[in-house]
Amino acid sequence: MTSTNDATDLSGHVAVVTGAAAGLGRAEAIGLARAGAT
Known part of the structure; x- marks a missing residue:
């Protein structure tokens, strides 16, 4: 199983x-940035 x-x-x-x-x-933007999006 992957995270x-x-x-x-x-x-x-x-x-x-x-x-x-x-x-x-803000929470969504932070999550997307952590996933590698710019």
Whole structure:
């Protein structure tokens, strides 16, 4: 079984998150960045 981080490698992908200043948007932006998205 693989962890979620192994299954969602976003290296080289671009993610646009609106509302990333606070709350859920911020948490999503941090998660995407940790997965390798820019």
